[in-house]
Amino acid sequence: MTINCKGRLIDLSSPKVMGILNITPDSFYDGGQHKNEKDILVHVENLLNAGATFIDVGAYSSRPNADPVSEDEELKRITPIVNLILKQFPEILLSIDTFRSEVAKQCIEAGAAMVNDISAGKLDDNMLPTIASLHVPYIMMHMRGNPQTMQQKTDYENVVKDVLFYFSERITAAKALGIVDMIIDPGFGFAKTTEQNFELLNKLELFKMIEKPLLVGVSRKSMIYKTLETTAKEALNGTSVLNTVALQKGASILRVHDVKEAMECIKLVESLSC
Structure with missing residues (x-):
């Protein structure tokens, strides 16, 4: 299973790591940490040296109830950093x-390689046609509503079934426009x-039926620190545990x-199949 990034074929049959670079002041874990060019470059270099294949750059905090950011402000934040x-x-x-x-x-x-969209095109009707015209890999995430309303939209009849159906619909829409590389x-x-x-994590192997690479992002999230009655800062061990489960159930990214810790999870899980 491969994706084409700027002419390079990235083989996802061996799981890869995507390092996070938040340049927002209000992200739930690392908001405001990277305030100047030197800090940003040092952080990126550290992520790459630790083994990241991709670096995910975001300028709009998608944490629950985050303040909205205008398109102009998002561009002003992210373009110089890219x-x-x-x-x-x-x-x-x-x-x-x-x-x-x-x-x-x-x-x-400007030279970025792929797009990671929390709404799978549902918050901007031009997103799927734009991705099709750019010929880049596209990460489509499941979400209802937007970051300001999503926590009031958890009334699923069957969350696993509903999320699978969502991806079936979004992939069909993307394929119709000629989008090839989807995650x-x-x-x-x-x-x-x-x-x-x-429940989603427990049944993650069911997503293999979609036959697309699977990205899992649980890093330091509240499902970990609330369960452990701790904080995001203290949630690294829990993150490694759930990353290991995700890898065993088919996560590609x-x-x-x-x-560093995610790379260790991958190395150890891959050793089990030797």
Whole structure:
């Protein structure tokens, strides 16, 4: 199973790690940590040295009840950072975490490699046509509503069945436009209760039937720290446990804050199948 990133075929039959770079002031775990160019470049270099294949850059916090950010503000935040990173690391595979087609377009044209959309095109009607025209890999996540309303939209009859149906519909819409490289993300923590998050993880192997690479992003999320009665800062061990479960159930990409530990999870799980 491969995806084409800027002419490079990335083999996802061996799981990969996507390191997180938040340039928002209000992200749930690392908001506001990377405030200047030097800090950003050091952080990116550390993620790459630890083994990240992709770096996911986001300028719009998608945590529950986060304040909305205008498109102009999102572009103002993210475009200089994309240019900065690509100048320093020209071979880097940048993923752009946005649900806005214009942000995706400008960042891809600047040299980013793929788009990570929390709404799978449902918050911007131009997103799927834009991805089709750009010919880049597209991560489509499951979410109901938007970051301001999603936590009031957890009334599923069957969360696993509903999420599978959602991806079936979104993949059909994307294929109709000619989008080839698609990755699915069940959206842990997005319009889901803690119990629903664990139900999805418990039945994650069912997503293999979609026959698309599976991205899992549980890093330091509330499903971990609320269950353990701790904080996001203290949730690394719990993150590693759930990343291990996700790998055993078929995850192709782990989206994480802590790349070294995720790489260790992959190495150990792959050793089980030797």
